[in-house]
């Protein structure tokens with residue numbers, strides 16, 4: 001009798017409850033009027049109704065946004081170039097929800113296939129250096145414009161383009177010049193595109209804290225005086241995720257930067273403090289740094305490129321009145337409080353588990369009058 005009761009309860013009540021639809025399960029998109037139909041209770045195994053394409057998903061920021069989208073039931077198309085580069089993304093979502101597609105940025109058919117069914121396209125494609133096949137213009141301007149144009153032609157509802165803070169057509173840095181032209185080209189092809197300009201991003205496996213913590217000697221340029229406002233990768237990914245549902249972000253430009261400004265040398269001091277090492281620090285004059293990086297800028301050496309040296313001379317500058325985290329309801333994480341987990345692996349075995357500040361005292365920063373960084377733990 002009991003089992004009959006259980007079966008009838010399951011058969012009759014649970015399926016009906018879970019299949020019931022409410023008015024708020026259907027959203028009509030503002031731009032194209034396409035219906036987005038939600039199904040399920042929410043979360044990884046439900047269906048949010050959205051299909052997103054994330055170009056540049058195989059990079060540092062890409063994996064965080066793919067994970068954020070897939071865990072709430074969005075189907076994510078992940079265009080990739082190298083077979084192994086997309087492997088880790090498959091497990092971000094439920095079975096069949098993360099769909100890898102091989103693509104070439106120059107091949108329009110590939111791009112069409114990747115965006116055809118999507119209602120939102122994120123373009124995270126970017127490169128800090130030029131390669132034999134791709135100049136910065138080909139990646140940041142031509143490639144971005146091509147994806148934006150095809151997305152518009154195929155009726156994609158939203159386009160989110162990731163650029164960079166400090167973009168300027170007259171910047172001494174080729175990277176920032178090409179990113180500025182890229183924004184313009186994207187806006188021309190897709191006028192309602194949302195532009196996102198993050199400052200230097202830090203997080204697990206970044207190319208900022210990790211790179212400087214890994215070096216035996218600390219090298220700085222510009223006397224460590226360049227001003228930076230590092231932003232956590234969690235915050236940038238959260239902002240990108242919020243843009244999917246928040247239609248007030250259509251056509252807007254967001255500058256995403258951390259809560260505090262630092263001189264570069266202060267960041268180096270912080271890294272030294274966190275990894276409990278006092279490294280000899282060299283200030284390399286610009287002509288020598290450029291000559292060295294030009295001579296050794298070989299892909300297999302994984303050195304710093306000349307474009308990256310130029311970037312290190314540009315102070316982070318906020319555009320007055322630009323929208324930021326506050327407009328998305330996000331309070332950004334600070335560098336001091338969130339860096340230890342990222343660089344701890346560069347500590348010696350002796351110091352690995354020690355609390356902060358147990359090691360030798362760190363000398364005062366040469367840039368500021370007094371050390372301003374205070375690490376709490």
Ligand SMILES: NC(=O)c1ccc[n+]([C@@H]2O[C@H](COP(=O)([O-])OP(=O)(O)OC[C@H]3O[C@@H](n4cnc5c(N)ncnc54)[C@H](OP(=O)(O)O)[C@@H]3O)[C@@H](O)[C@H]2O)c1
Nearest residue numbers: 056057058059060061081105124125126134164199200201
């Ligand atoms: N990380 C930062 O500190 C920072 C700061 C400001 C702005 N941004 C911008 O934010 C975006 C994401 O940054 P990220 O740190 O995640 O970059 P990343 O780790 O270097 O990843 C870049 C992505 O772009 C793809 N890509 C590069 N060149 C390509 C090409 N020619 N054809 C097709 N795909 C190409 C890469 O694919 P493969 O894996 O196949 O190479 C990779 O998926 C970029 O646009 C970057 O410029 C980053």
